Amino acid sequence: MDTQVTNTTQASSRLWSFANPSRFLAFADRTIPILSIATLLLFVIGLYMAINAPEDYKQGSSVQIMFVHVPAAWLAMMIYTIMACSAIGSIVWRHPLADVSIRAAAPLGAAFTLLALITGSLWGKPTWGTWWEWDARMTSVLIQLLIYLGLIALSRAFEEPSEGAQPLAIMTLTGFIIVPIVKFSVDWWNTLHQPASVMRFDGPTMDPAYLYPLIVMAIAYTSLFFTLHLMNMRNEILDRRIRAMKMSVARGEV
Amino acid sequence: MFGEHASYVIFAYLISATVLALVVLITQHSYRRKLVELEVLESNGIRRRSANTNKDRNQ
Numbered sequence: 269m270d271t272q273v274t275n276t277t278q279a280s281s282r283l284w285s286f287a288n289p290s291r292f293l294a295f296a297d298r299t300i301p302i303l304s305i306a307t308l309l310l311f312v313i314g315l316y317m318a319i320n321a322p323e324d325y326k327q328g329s330s331v332q333i334m335f336v337h338v339p340a341a342w343l344a345m346m347i348y349t350i351m352a353c354s355a356i357g358s359i360v361w362r363h364p365l366a367d368v369s370i371r372a373a374a375p376l377g378a379a380f381t382l383l384a385l386i387t388g389s390l391w392g393k394p395t396w397g398t399w400w401e402w403d404a405r406m407t408s409v410l411i412q413l414l415i416y417l418g419l420i421a422l423s424r425a426f427e428e429p430s431e432g433a434q435p436l437a438i439m440t441l442t443g444f445i446i447v448p449i450v451k452f453s454v455d456w457w458n459t460l461h462q463p464a465s466v467m468r469f470d471g472p473t474m475d476p477a478y479l480y481p482l483i484v485m486a487i488a489y490t491s492l493f494f495t496l497h498l499m500n501m502r503n504e505i506l507d508r509r510i511r512a513m514k515m516s517v518a519r520g521e522v
Numbered sequence: 523m524f525g526e527h528a529s530y531v532i533f534a535y536l537i538s539a540t541v542l543a544l545v546v547l548i549t550q551h552s553y554r555r556k557l558v559e560l561e562v563l564e565s566n567g568i569r570r571r572s573a574n575t576n577k578d579r580n581q
Contacts, residue, residue, distance in 0.1 A: 329525030336538040379545050383538055390534040394527040492542065499549045506556040512570050513563045 289505045292365060296502045303495040310488035317481035324478075330394040335481055337387035338466075339489035340380045344412060345447050347377035347493060351419075352444040358437035365501075367433040368508075370440055371423045372500030376493060378416035385409060396460055404453035405461035412450055415443040429508060 318335035351373045357366030388406070389399045400406065422439055426432030454463045466472045472479055525531075 323525050328527055329531055330527040332531045333534045336534055340538070376545065379541055383541055386537055387534045390530045390537075394530050496545060496549055499553060503549065503552050503556060506553070506560060509570055510556060510559050510563065513560075513568045516570070517568055 289365065289368075289508075293502060293505060296498045300495060300498050300502075303491060303498070307488060307491040307495050310484060310491055314481060314484040314488045317484055321481050322477055327395055330391055331478065333387055333391040334478065335485045337384060337391055338482060339486040340387060341384035341409070342486060343489050343493055344377060344381040344384050344409065345450055346490070347373050347380060348412065348416075348444065348447050350497075351377065351440050352447075355437035355440040355444075358433055359441070362433070364430070364433070367429070367436065368501050368504045369497070370419070370436055371429075372497055372504050374416055374419045374423060376496050376500065378413060378420060380489075380493070381409060381413040381416055385413065392460075398460075401460045403459040403461060404457035405450070405459050408446060408450045408453045412446045415446055419443065429511075 314335070318332060321332060321335070323329050324331035351370050354366045354369035354373070357363050358370065385406075388409075392401070393399050419436065419440060423432060423436050426435075453459060454461050465474050466479065466482070474482070
């Protein structure tokens, strides 16, 4: 019994030591260059495939907007899901790195959501004849952008980051309701936006000439996000260190 | 090259590239600024409390 408890404690302490900010910084310093090179290569391949994709018989050349619009829209949802998982880590284990992860991801989520809206609008005009329509998909994505902006504002509203960790995590989890609404809005309501054509239970309905470049571009976008997320987390940790040092000077400890 | 909707396609790619490049540049610039700030604080003899504790522990 005692041995079992000791093993569990050791495993748990190994896990926590990995999540130690100093170890995380070393991990980020090692990983960021590798991820950056991989992202660059994926973008070169993805863009080459995207530019050379054939024109669609209905949409014409505007179909090429899909290769920058769809990955941005997927990431807008994926990033919020990562933030919601981090929020659970912040609420349940009160781990500072989980809070750092939420703060680092929110601006990136906002950027990708904004890109999804702009490129969607640019796709909508030649395809549907309108820049914007207040239909369920577009409106729910706009609400998602507002939630991201609200979370960014909340993350900066507290002078001491640790004081803001719990409110930020709770609001992040509450806002997660928007993710299934965005995803299923095209199924639940009658929208101008087309229903899912890649992430379907019965497999993608898209022709490989469009599907393959889309997948490569989606991996490139995802790789870019993870690179930027690590970079932002590293910045947030350094920011906290600088703050701690300045506070110790203010308290006269140095 | 981009057919009849070329202006929409090119603008979509340009705006995506610009926004993403800006995010990368801002993040990288912020990192460099923080490293400089940390260096200045450390050169003034200011240490983090946990860094001091680790040092004491190693001695």
